[in-house]
Amino acid sequence: MSWKKPKDSARGCSQYNICRGERNYSRFSSSDFSTSLGLEDFSVSDTSGTEEDTDSAVLYGTLRGSVVGLRYYTGIVNNNEMVALQREPSNPYDKNAVKVNNVNGDQVGHIKKELAAALAGIMDNKLALIEGVVPYGAKNAFTMPVQMSFWGREENKEAVLDQLKRHGFKLAPPLKECDFASKWISARAGPSYSAPVHAAVQLTPEQLKSEFDKLFEDLKEDDKTCELEGAEAVATLLLPHQKQALAWMVSRENSNDLPPFWEERSNFYYNTLTNFAEKQRPKNVIGGILADDMGLGKTLTTIALILTNFQDGKPLPVQKIPTVTPLRMTSVFSGTTSIQSVETKYSGDGPSATLIVCPLSVLSNWIDQFEQHIHQNFHVNIYVYYGSDRSRDPSFLSEQDIVLTTYNILATDYGMRGDSPLHKVTWLRIVLDEGHTIRNPNAQQTKAALNLDGHRRWVLTGTPIQNSVKDLWSLISFLKLKPFTDREWWHRTIQRPVTMGAPGGLGRLQSLIRSITLRRTKKSKIKGKPVLELPERKVLIQHITLTEEERQIYQSVKKEGKAAISRFFSEGTVLAHYADILGVLLRLRQLCCHPRLCINTSSSSFSAGDKTPEEVHEMLVNKMKLVLSSGSDEECAVCLESLTVPVITRCAHVFCRPCIFEVIRSEQPNAKCPLCRSELRAEHLVECPLEGEIDSSNEKKSDQEWISSSKINALMHALIELRRDDPTAKCLVVSQFTTFLSLIENPLKESGFAFTRLDGSMAQKKRVEAIQCFQSSQAGSPTVMLLSLKAGGVGLNLTAASRVFLMDPAWNPAAEDQCFDRCHRLGQKHSVVITKFIVKDSVEENMLKIQKKKRELAAGAFATKKPSASEIKQTKINEIKALIDL
DNA sequence: ACCGCCGGGTGCC
DNA sequence: ACCGCCGGGTGCC
Numbered sequence: 001m002s003w004k005k006p007k008d009s010a011r012g013c014s015q016y017n018i019c020r021g022e023r024n025y026s027r028f029s030s031s032d033f034s035t036s037l038g039l040e041d042f043s044v045s046d047t048s049g050t051e052e053d054t055d056s057a058v059l060y061g062t063l064r065g066s067v068v069g070l071r072y073y074t075g076i077v078n079n080n081e082m083v084a085l086q087r088e089p090s091n092p093y094d095k096n097a098v099k100v101n102n103v104n105g106d107q108v109g110h111i112k113k114e115l116a117a118a119l120a121g122i123m124d125n126k127l128a129l130i131e132g133v134v135p136y137g138a139k140n141a142f143t144m145p146v147q148m149s150f151w152g153r154e155e156n157k158e159a160v161l162d163q164l165k166r167h168g169f170k171l172a173p174p175l176k177e178c179d180f181a182s183k184w185i186s187a188r189a190g191p192s193y194s195a196p197v198h199a200a201v202q203l204t205p206e207q208l209k210s211e212f213d214k215l216f217e218d219l220k221e222d223d224k225t226c227e228l229e230g231a232e233a234v235a236t237l238l239l240p241h242q243k244q245a246l247a248w249m250v251s252r253e254n255s256n257d258l259p260p261f262w263e264e265r266s267n268f269y270y271n272t273l274t275n276f277a278e279k280q281r282p283k284n285v286i287g288g289i290l291a292d293d294m295g296l297g298k299t300l301t302t303i304a305l306i307l308t309n310f311q312d313g314k315p316l317p318v319q320k321i322p323t324v325t326p327l328r329m330t331s332v333f334s335g336t337t338s339i340q341s342v343e344t345k346y347s348g349d350g351p352s353a354t355l356i357v358c359p360l361s362v363l364s365n366w367i368d369q370f371e372q373h374i375h376q377n378f379h380v381n382i383y384v385y386y387g388s389d390r391s392r393d394p395s396f397l398s399e400q401d402i403v404l405t406t407y408n409i410l411a412t413d414y415g416m417r418g419d420s421p422l423h424k425v426t427w428l429r430i431v432l433d434e435g436h437t438i439r440n441p442n443a444q445q446t447k448a449a450l451n452l453d454g455h456r457r458w459v460l461t462g463t464p465i466q467n468s469v470k471d472l473w474s475l476i477s478f479l480k481l482k483p484f485t486d487r488e489w490w491h492r493t494i495q496r497p498v499t500m501g502a503p504g505g506l507g508r509l510q511s512l513i514r515s516i517t518l519r520r521t522k523k524s525k526i527k528g529k530p531v532l533e534l535p536e537r538k539v540l541i542q543h544i545t546l547t548e549e550e551r552q553i554y555q556s557v558k559k560e561g562k563a564a565i566s567r568f569f570s571e572g573t574v575l576a577h578y579a580d581i582l583g584v585l586l587r588l589r590q591l592c593c594h595p596r597l598c599i600n601t602s603s604s605s606f607s608a609g610d611k612t613p614e615e616v617h618e619m620l621v622n623k624m625k626l627v628l629s630s631g632s633d634e635e636c637a638v639c640l641e642s643l644t645v646p647v648i649t650r651c652a653h654v655f656c657r658p659c660i661f662e663v664i665r666s667e668q669p670n671a672k673c674p675l676c677r678s679e680l681r682a683e684h685l686v687e688c689p690l691e692g693e694i695d696s697s698n699e700k701k702s703d704q705e706w707i708s709s710s711k712i713n714a715l716m717h718a719l720i721e722l723r724r725d726d727p728t729a730k731c732l733v734v735s736q737f738t739t740f741l742s743l744i745e746n747p748l749k750e751s752g753f754a755f756t757r758l759d760g761s762m763a764q765k766k767r768v769e770a771i772q773c774f775q776s777s778q779a780g781s782p783t784v785m786l787l788s789l790k791a792g793g794v795g796l797n798l799t800a801a802s803r804v805f806l807m808d809p810a811w812n813p814a815a816e817d818q819c820f821d822r823c824h825r826l827g828q829k830h831s832v833v834i835t836k837f838i839v840k841d842s843v844e845e846n847m848l849k850i851q852k853k854k855r856e857l858a859a860g861a862f863a864t865k866k867p868s869a870s871e872i873k874q875t876k877i878n879e880i881k882a883l884i885d886l
Numbered sequence: 887a888c889c890g891c892c893g894g895g896t897g898c899c
Numbered sequence: 900a901c902c903g904c905c906g907g908g909t910g911c912c
Binding site: 069092094097099109116143 | 897898899
Binding site: 141142143 | 900902
């Protein structure tokens with residue numbers, strides 16, 4: 001294989017310049033920041049957009065109208081076929097013009113002008129969504145009837161009815177779309193009862209997800225259970241479920257089935273959802289969604305696909321070893337691809353390059369996996385399209401076998417209209433890794449991805465549905481499934497029927513998903529055996545007793561903090577002092593680890609006092625650092641999710657930036673803090689300091705003489721014992737406090753341990769190095785990794801470790817579990833033992849209790865709806881009480 | 887006849 | 900369009 005970035009083809013540990021100076025967040029705009037974190041859903045423009053809030057739409061009623069001017073257009077329509085109404089304000093004859101298009105987007109005619117005059121205002125002001133169906137008469141040469149349904153928000157109904165009335169129209173009561181056919185046939189069959197307008201069933205996200213998973217529970221002996229061995233070029237043996245996935249993916253790339261909901265009927269291809277028909281055979285998706293749970297090896301399977309179904313349904317050919325002549329040598333080492341091209345290009349014409357788009361956090365994982373899984377006798381050109389010096393030459397890119405890039409680069413390039421090399425190439429295959437990244441249809445990344453040109457299209461994601469069916473549209477659209485690429489048809493035929501609980505809606509969704517998706521969860525079974533047989537995982541709790549001296553410090557800080565917090569309770573100002581309370585708890589947690597951790601924490605500023613703006617700013621930044629670094633996984637009280645792009649208000653409450661901006665926008669001019677009702681102003685909001693700087697203020701004390709602590713002693717005792725029993729055993733030492741990790745470095749050095757470190761402040765390149773060193777099985781490679789709890793994304797693979805020492809408990813048990821999964825995952829050969837150090841009679845023990853409650857809550861009925869903001873507040877207050885023994 | 891009626895020309899917005 | 904509408908041709912019974 002040859003790596004085109006860096007330029008030489010050999011590859012060493014440190015040669016991926018995949019980080020460059022790109023991640024310079026110091027002057028980030030919010031959108032840069034959020035997209036770089038894959039949080040584009042939270043961008044302000046999205047939340048404030050008046051775009052359809054289609055979930056709350058109700059059916060106002062229906063109206064019969066006519067479509068005229070059929071003579072002049074090529075679009076044809078069948079009886080009962082859906083049509084789209086589209087405003088055409090630029091029409092020179094009538095500024096109210098409304099076009100009528102068929103499902104294919106071809107114009108059929110216009111709405112008659114008198115009616116158009118009534119509809120124009122409604123459509124322009126987005127008061128209602130107007131959908132048409134041509135009930136009959138589709139063969140008419142000049143005009144045809146159209147049955148229109150008006151959908152909108154309850155509060156707009158009056159305005160719409162008024163507007164229609166002014167033009168002499170009146171809506172008929174709702175008539176369910178699915179009743180159309182029968183209605184026209186049996187028009188005299190007695191009174192018609194209006195169908196219920198509102199959904200009978202509304203699915204919660206959890207129900208939806210579980211419905212989704214049920215789809216794949218009982219895979220019969222169909223194409224999804226055949227197995228296919230990887231081609232010779234795949235260096236790794238595939239597990240049974242991976243061979244199944246490979247077989248399925250290859251068959252999807254090579255088959256020529258009709259896409260879902262299409263039938264062949266007397267020389268026509270007929271869409272059963274829209275009743276649209278055409279002569280031309282609709283193209284099937286050459287690809288689909290691989291939605292296996294995290295950890296089942298989607299990356300490996302995809303690499304196997306690329307190598308096994310390389311071109312024209314054939315695997316990657318063996319590399320002919322080039323006859324070594326001086327001439328060739330020169331060419332090879334001059335960094336051009338010409339010689340390789342001669343040797344390895346294939347008879348097939350057309351595109352041969354695969355584009356892989358992934359979040360930055362997993363880019364290095366792809367690089368590793370290619371390195372690991374491509375057989376050394378085979379040659380693959382891989383180009384990492386990243387960094388400011390990336391090649392701008394489309395023909396260079398199309399000559400590669402594989403081009404790897406990130407969603408950000410994709411979106412950035414696409415933003416520079418007309419100058420995106422990625423968009424000038426016709427790809428053989430496009431793979432979107434962590435495909436749910438493009439969930440938001442309005443995000444730049446989504447638009448950029450949807451506009452890529454490629455034949456075979458794949459989406460890899462562990463969570464195809466995050467919250468609602470809406471999440472699926474971008475993915476389906478990316479797959480170029482007719483007619484869903486247009487959001488209107490997706491919405492009318494799938495999304496609304498499902499969310500409104502219309503009969504058959506869920507069924508449609510299921511058959512759609514079933515036909516293009518493969519999903520196995522960690523619990524899925526193949527021939528009675530679980531897909532993943534992971535070694536055992538044990539969690540031990542080791543209690544620590546503080547020394548007399550440590551206990552004294554702890555008790556005095558606790559006494560002081562408890563007094564302050566009691567005062568907040570009696571004054572009823574708990575929420576106003578939330579950051580201060582977290583500060584107290586943080587200090588106690590730090591004291592459980594090492595007395596030196598909390599020396600520097602800013603002396604609490606309980607008194608507001610009169611301060612200069614600079615001092616206020618600094619105080620707020622400090623408070624926010626407290627909230628964030630306390631590892632409490634704060635939720636934003638607006639969206640009830642984890643904080644994304646945190647900002648702090650003047651009243652010291654932390655929210656997601658987009659959320660609080662939305663509050664300010666909607667409540668203007670007198671917005672109030674959602675938590676304490678203080679005055680809220682956009683210009684007073686203070687942004688989050690950069691990740692990695694949070695703890696840096698505590699750094700730089702290493703010159704002091706180092707002293708140990710009870711916890712460190714316990715750790716070292718365990719490490720030394722472990723080394724004695726098995727000198728090659730590797731372990732992770734995990735803490736939320738990077739300063740604590742720094743302190744631990746001292747005894748590790750003293751006792752002669754080889755160790756590495758991975759924390760959030762490290763550059764991408766350093767991280768890759770640290771991970772590779774640690775994962776190496778070479779003699780002398782590090783046996784200990786100091787790991788900060790939150791470092792690294794989900795892709796992080798630390799399977800070399802079979803022991804984990806969790807130095808301090810986290811608020812959120814899920815964060816701990818995620819951390820354990822980094823070594824307890826596919827590839828782990830040993831049983832994993834996790835040791836949690838918990839100081840007796842301390843805040844840590846109380847945290848365990850709270851964790852237990854949270855676990856029970858999470859395991860319990862999902863059906864319970866989202867708690868309200870006030871319920872969350874109450875829970876938090878109770879937690880605080882429990883934590884400090886009040 | 888400043889009407890009615892006839893029949894040809896014509897046709898979206 | 901096997902319509903509606905327009906506007907020119909025409910005109911007792």
